[in-house]
Amino acid sequence: MITILIIVALVVIFLMYGVSIYNRLVKLRTMVQEAWSSIDVMLKKRHDLIPNLVETVKGYATHERETFESVTRARTAAMNANTIQEKEAAEKNLNQAMMNLNAVAEQYPDLKANTNFLQLQGELSALEGDIEKSRRYYNGTVRENNILVDTFPSNIIANMYKFTKSAFFELDNIAERAVPNVKF
Numbered sequence: 001m002i003t004i005l006i007i008v009a010l011v012v013i014f015l016m017y018g019v020s021i022y023n024r025l026v027k028l029r030t031m032v033q034e035a036w037s038s039i040d041v042m043l044k045k046r047h048d049l050i051p052n053l054v055e056t057v058k059g060y061a062t063h064e065r066e067t068f069e070s071v072t073r074a075r076t077a078a079m080n081a082n083t084i085q086e087k088e089a090a091e092k093n094l095n096q097a098m099m100n101l102n103a104v105a106e107q108y109p110d111l112k113a114n115t116n117f118l119q120l121q122g123e124l125s126a127l128e129g130d131i132e133k134s135r136r137y138y139n140g141t142v143r144e145n146n147i148l149v150d151t152f153p154s155n156i157i158a159n160m161y162k163f164t165k166s167a168f169f170e171l172d173n174i175a176e177r178a179v180p181n182v183k184f
Contacts, residue, residue, distance in 0.1 A: 021148075021157045028145040032166045035138035036084070039169065042131045043091065047079050049127065050098070053120045057105055064104045071097040084167045135169050142166040 054068050074097035078090035105111055146165045149158040157163075 018157055021154045022161060025145075025148060025154070025158055025161070025163045028141065028148060029163065029166075031141040032138070032145050035134070035141045036169075039087075039131065039134045039138055042127065042134050043078065043087070046124070046127050046131065047075050049120065049124055050075050050094075053117075053124065054101065056114065056117045056120060057101060057108075057111060067097075067100050067104050071101050073097075084169055088169060139168050139170075142168050 050071060054071055057064075058068055071094075074090070074094040078087070078094045081087040081090040105117075111117055148154045149163050149165050
């Protein structure tokens with residue numbers, strides 16, 4: 001009788017541990033999704049701010065059409081990207097286009113003194129900081145999720161219920177890892 005009670009107690013403990021791991025996997029998966037959603041919201045705000053910035057610069061630099069079109073194309077590509085990898089590549093191109101726009105703005109001292117332009121520049125700068133914070137939070141939740149999916153014994157539960165590792169949000173080039181500094 002005692003042996004049966006011990007076996008039942010061990011089975012109950014094992015099941016409770018399995019449920020605990022499953023619940024933790026669900027929680028981490030949800031946190032990864034929430035973190036990605038936060039990045040997506042910040043990028044949307046950035047994409048909404050860029051046309052206003054381009055229009056302000058256009059008023060001063062009408063002959064820089066190629067630069068403006070490049071920013072517009074890069075913004076459109078970034079907005080249409082769906083996967084994390086597509087977003088990484090699109091944001092890399094958008095950052096480069098914004099650096100080119102920055103170079104154009106440097107050529108126009110009156111533009112750098114424009115109140116509207118200074119306000120947009122400040123908003124963009126604050127938004128870049130928020131995006132960086134969101135990326136760090138996302139990558140932290142991805143790290144925790146991936147560790148739980150990979151480590152024993154939680155990997156058994158993860159495989160049983162088809163939990164998978166998530167992709168980190170990274171940039172390829174070390175120079176691109178820094179938040180772009182857009183000065184106008």
